[in-house]
Amino acid sequence: MRLGTRPSPLAMTQARTIARELERVDDGLRVEIVPIATSGDLHQGVGDLVALGGKGAFAKEIDRALMDGEIDAAVHCAKDLPGDVPRPEGSVIAACLEREDVSDIALFTEDGGVRGLDGLGAGARVGTSSVRRHAQLVQRYPGLRIEPVRGNVDTRLAKLDRGDYAAIVLARVGLRRLGIERPHERLDIVPAIGAGVLVVECRAGDGAMVEPVALLDHAPTRWRLTAERTLLSVLRGHCHTPIAGHARLSGDELELRAAVFSGDGRRAISASRVAPVSGAERLGEVVGGELIAQGARELIAEA
Structure with missing residues (x-):
């Protein structure tokens, strides 16, 4: 398996951890890590991330390599994936690794x-x-x-x-x-959507790669991430939108709390709801709708 990732020290460390886990759960699998420089990496410290295409600047070159068959799977930090554009057609998040510290x-x-x-x-x-x-x-x-x-x-x-x-x-x-x-x-602030979660993406039809990757999937994390990213999609959130959202799991219920801020941080609206884990996507839609009813669209437009 050729596993694509950003070339930063942190991204490479994360990819090595996932590679070891993949080789552990599938004894016959060998993983080669393929560093891919993204627009965001090439312009680190230079200019505004928005001008580079927002959070997608840390993913689009890796996405292209995956869909072109240059790599077999891709590692992303979930918080780096924008919510205002869909993931590439024909790709699938085959695994959400267990969520770590979100603080x-x-x-x-x-x-x-x-x-x-x-x-x-x-x-x-x-x-x-x-x-x-x-x-x-x-x-x-x-x-x-x-x-x-x-x-x-x-x-x-x-x-x-x-x-x-x-x-x-x-x-x-x-x-x-x-x-x-x-x-x-x-700090006591609301975390980023997708904070602390690594995901591995594959081509949807590539069962030989999807099957071993899926062994790493952590269902409780997937439920939480589904609620958060549905919220982000409803709000059409991107890198210059001050949106925070975090789903917590308690038994078989999810609590999603979220907030949208003005660009200067002086105004904020918030919402939270609880739903069964089976309704994670609907939970994100409902909380997003409540924020929109309170004026989230106007704050997002200003940002």
Whole structure:
């Protein structure tokens, strides 16, 4: 199996983990990891992600390689898949791996003595690449300067350490996968849709590849991701839309809570509902509809 992934250290680490799992569940399978540079990777730190095509900039070259038969399967972070355009026709998400930590954390310099955003002085620069994080941080910390920062994890940490920022905000799971431990504060903000979930995509008709990949599928995670991504699709969310959404599982029921923010973070609307796991898709539709009824379309259009 040729397994396509982005070439960043984090993406390669994730792909190696999945490759080992595939070879474990199918003893006769051997996996070759194929790094594929995407538009988002080639322009890390340069310009606005929106100008590169949004979150799809981290997936479209890999999608093309899959559909052209250059690779047999593709690894994606679910949160990097846009909701305003469908996945490529003829592709299928063959596995949703078990969800990991969904939290966002603020990181500080190791010798600065600060361990929380509340400890930063007025006007301190806090870097984040996410409009979802930006909107929620502006609400909670109006005295801080929330500014864009791009690049892979190592690049962002280097910018923090040389003093470009007083803090940066990243996904906890990315640092854990890389084995990086730094002083940090876990933030109480609504997670990204698809946070903490890796998916493996194959060509729908390629049973020889779909079958072993499907052995890694984690049904509870798929239910949760279905509700979240249906919500995103209903809202037609993309990379410059401050949308947050998270589905929790309790027994055989899902609770989906979601929020949409204005670009400046000063206005927010929210909704939440509970439904059986069998109704995960309908749950996403209902919560999305409630947000639209409250004015989500107007906030999204402004963003």
